[in-house]
Amino acid sequence: MLRDAALSALVAFGLFGPMIGLKTEVGVAAIELIYRPIAVLIAVAAVFFGRLALLAWKSTRPVAKAAPGRIAGGMAYVGRYLTPIVLVLTITMPFYAERYWIDLGILVLTYVMLGWGLNIVVGLAGLLDLGYVAFYAVGAYSYALIAQNFGLGFWTCLPLAGILAAFWGVLLGFPVLRLRGDYLAIVTLAFGEIIRVVILNWASLTGGPNGMSGIPRPTLFGLVFNSGGGEGSFADFFGLEPSISHRVIFLFYVILGLALLTNWVSLRLRRLPLGRAWEALREDEIACRALGIDVTVTKLTAFAIGAAFAGFAGAFFATRQAFISPESFTFIESAIVLAIVVLGGLGSQLGVALAAIVMIGGGEMFRDFQEYRMLIFGGALVVVMVVRPRGFLSGRTPSVSLGTKRKIGADLMTEGHG
């Protein structure tokens, strides 16, 4: 036990030595290096005694492994009651919440939708995609470019954005299909960056780093939302006092509808042969091949459908912001969406929604502690992965059954290797 603690302290010393022990400060003539041996000592001592305490606490507890089946069952129970509550609270939100909260709700719902879309690729098909934001960007720029160049409205462009994103999904899919696991992850990561860099540098088309502004807002059957009211506006048609919050509420319901569509399609696909083939692919690709399943086509459809939903979300993002620039589509966005999927539990719809609320909603609330935000998230991620390595709500419900459906614990599932 002492040896273990001493070893931890040694690792801590190696880490903290340069990071805490040395501090640079702008001096009179040049940058000066300040040594802080006391601070290092405190940090190392804290690790030493912390580790000791942790080991002591562990040794007093019997090694109890909770039955995974029971946890999964409990989660299914929670899910049954939590889902309608969350849904009702979300649908009624514009009636009780203030403008700020609705705006936040729109943001969270965008990520919920992205999470559900990525869940098809990562959670169901088991293909690790680190460049998901590329399709989000394709959707956003598709809408912006089509709307500005051809004068089409949001509702016409929405499916087009989805189709274009799906097309890029297939295009990315073809070369990377032979890759698996880490290699696939790296190539998708690169693809995400390529799209962003192309957008950044193709200034004549996309405006480059200046982005694109003046993207048209969505309309409700031709009724526009504006603060001035006037002929043909939503407020005028319904005889309401013109208010900008009408548009916010409208946007809220649009993204809610889109997110629920994503959810419906992915839940439906899970029960269909295609979704089942994705899950089988995640479990064992070689066995799939031996059963005559065309692995290439199956993977491509997963990529394409996941990308299509990112495209929808991207078009929505563009119409909500009325301004897009490459800065909104950096790698960190992919990482956040992936973190939402993994934290929520691969393949779990409710888990993804909750993780998005915690990650994005929580992130907004911690805005006051700007510097500590990432620290708190890092810590939370580590804790979740230690306590529940497969995410909050992992496990799966069988897509079909003869008797009663029982939840399958995550311990039996394979997360897939690309």
Add this chain to the structure above:
Amino acid sequence: MGAPLLSVEALTMRFGGLIAVDALSFEARAGEITAVIGPNGAGKTTVFNCITGFYRPSEGVLRLTHGDAANFLLTSMPGHQITRRGKVARTFQNIRLFAGMTVLENLLVAQHNYLMPNVINGLLAVFGLGGHGRAERIAIEKAKLWMHATGLTARADDPAGSLPYGDQRRLEIARAMCTDPELLCLDEPAAGLNPRESDELSNLLVRIRDGRDVAGRSSILLIEHDMGVVMRISDHVVVLDHGRKISDGTPAEIRADPKVIAAYLGEGDEDEVAA
């Protein structure tokens, strides 16, 4: 004696300098159980991997002739087409089930090509089009028949990974049979089974060969180390050693072949063979 179903002609598989299979020729006939035996490292699994498209042979021809005279050159077909059009199904030496999916789901995934002839059809099903509901009901009925034949009906809704070893072996066979094969390739199906389970397995394989009390019939190509099983159920045995065929014939002929005894059976398993 049935018509030749699979003919292997001068099959050679080289891995770098190593020759795993060397100019191997044999035939598996329709309606028979053909066993491929040989000591460890003789190249049996390599032959299987060539037949099922996991390896592309260095040389040689693999020809498959269905009962309706449809002809396939397996060596020039992509892997999944060998199962889909060639109707060759296989199991694996180390069981490869979809562990997180239920027994029923495993059997439905095997009928994927029936349930979803193409992607458009698969996507239309999202909106309830394309007659998917009816196909699914038929597929479930077929899965039920195979669960019944393999004694897994009671475990239909259990995840495959939670089944005992013997059940997993039988499920893998049921899953392969759900693809409606003409040729079922089994890679050591009796490995790790106790004597009673081996007997049940032999029984199941004979029933599949004869199409008796099961939902379909198929010729069988079998790799097996359990000589009891091989000698009891095979119609035809091919013996490999170091990638070459050293003997080929009925179980009785193989048992009497001095070359086989020298290469393989002479190493301690005589009692079992004699029994």
